Amino acid sequence: MDIIIPIKQVPETSNVKMDKETGTMIREGVVSVINPLDLYAIETGIQLKEKFGGKVTVCTMGPQSAAKALKEAIAMGCDEGILISDRKFAGADTWATSYTISEAIKQLGSYDLIITGERATDGDTGQVGPGIAAWLGLPLATYVSKISDVTQESIIVERLVEDGYQILQMPLPALLTVVKEVSNPRLPTLRGKKKARAYEIQVMNAADLQLNEACIGLKGSPTRVIKIGYPKVTRSGKIVKASGDTGLNDAVDALLQFLEEKELI
Amino acid sequence: MSHVWTIAEQSKGKLRAVSFELLSRGRKLADKMGTKLCAVLLGANVSDESLQELIYRGADEVYFVDDHRLENFVVETYSNVLSDLIRQYKPHTILAAATSSGRTLMPHVAIQVTTGLTADCTELDIEEETNHLLQTRPAIGGNIMATIKTPNHSPQMATVRPKSSRPLALERTRQGKITRLALKEELLDPRVQVIGYREDTEEFANIEEAEVVVAGGKGMKKAENFTLLRELASHFNGVLGASRDAVDRGWLPYPHQVGLSGKTISPKLYICAGVSGSIQHLAGIKTSEYIVAINQDPDANIFRLADFGIVGNLFEVIPLINAKLAARKQKEGE
DSSP states (O other): OOEEEEEOEEEOGGGOOBOTTTOSBOOTTOOEEEOTTHHHHHHHHHHHHHHHOOOEEEEEESOGGGHHHHHHHHHHTOOEEEEEOOGGGTTOOHHHHHHHHHHHHHHTOOOSEEEEESOOTTTOOOOHHHHHHHHHTOOEEEEEEEEEEEOSSEEEEEEEETTEEEEEEEESSEEEEEOGGGOOOOOOOHHHHHHHHHOOOEEEOHHHHTOOGGGSTTTTOSOEEEEEEOOOOOOOOEEEEOOHHHHHHHHHHHHHHHHHHTTOO | OOOEEEEOOEETTEEOTHHHHHHHHHHHHHHHHTOOEEEEEEESSOOHHHHHHHHHTTOSEEEEEEOGGGSSOOHHHHHHHHHHHHHHHOOSEEEEEOSTTHHHHHHHHHHHHTOOEEEEESEEEEOTTTOOEEEEEEETTTTEEEEEEOSSSSSEEEEEOTTSSOOOOOOTTOOOEEEEEOOOGGGOOOSSEEEEEEEOSSSOOOTTSOSEEEEEOGGGOSGGGHHHHHHHHHHTTOEEEEOHHHHHTTSSOGGGBBSTTSBOOOOSEEEEESOOOOHHHHHHHTTOSEEEEEESOTTOTHHHHOSEEEESOHHHHHHHHHHHHHHHHHHHHO
């Protein structure tokens, strides 16, 4: 079973700082990691390979430095890493990104499954996975929490929906976006790290992919960010201490009064 | 002037509440441009009364694509049908819900009809000179608010989180037109089959569409202690949530997880106990209307985001809240 896993390198969430003057992210000193939600896709891919054979190819669109994310995935057990990188890709929104990645996937030959994380923790849209499926005309299952059965031609998955799990059967090749429940990501092994260090990442640029230039980067993106604002994160709420019997009673009464004022009870 | 559309959702023939929430958002935009608001619904076995309710709650027109093969959401066919309607009617703006189906359908449609899409908008407005849809959304874990527009493509499309707006009041005098459309055979994609359905084993876990979510974290100490929160939630007809710590310890299943690797929610009231408030957790609850936190540690991060906080032992505080709410209910009953 040959599997392709598009991933994204993101700033580690707990470290994100913004430059209040320019409205951009301060990149210096911020550690970049594989999007945490992509780890579930990587683990799922490796498990399927271990069970059915084949290979796992991980790919990412990003700057040269994103090669590090691919090496981390190889250290976990992926076989190949493809970096889709070109200055012309800069500023791409989810539409242009899913176009570019789907064109790169077309170059990779045949495959049985594409697996992505549900969304990336920085952009937080969850649109690229479904977008790739639409570009490639593949059957799509989002929010996959369990792979129940795999045969030569088809796959049965459970997807997490609002009030339970929908069970889908679909032919291969197909695209799945997975949630945390699907797997428990492994750590890289020493052997894997060695292999990753020696591995030479393959790079694909705009010319290699013969892309329609009107569909890539900022120029090819239908959406434009026109303003960035900083929401007030803290709320100056009322904080009471529930210490001692009267303190406890008064605190709970104050809470009930708050709930009443806000018409919540 | 082309119209504003909202994508209504149904489950087993019943309209989901988010369908009405979208109409209140869409009504404002349509009024600002002086155009019509249309609700689009795909499904089967939806009653005339339900369709009429879309009119009573703000729609001028309803397009209902009615076919038993549309009973369950399957993205390929739904996307074909919606894309076909878009090509035919050329709407100005489409709003859909940021639900498991809306967040799957809309990015698929965006590729099919070549237009932009903005996920999880919290504010929507119309730019006056251009009539462009201004779509504001949180990004980077809620640390920034980005305003986005789609200047050169049509329609302009956005998804909106459930519970982030209130439905309009039922207005039974409102008039509108309901059009039933047949499913065109060539739009049916038979590749993906829905072969079953499994309900969540824990109680109803739909934390994204709940008015009230009561969540527990590491401070709950063990699964059995969630009984306290279940009782608290029952006073509000709320549902149970959990922090990542609590889910990783197996105290509640994953569908209940709130935060970056779980669900982002916007309930009217979020109550949490024994949750310290990691950045990842706070990112999932920032758009809640009211946040109440109970934690032993006065320096816990969660208090920075709380509208009301109690510093204390949750095993003393919650039973007392439960007792007082029960007494209050009894008094009201008398």
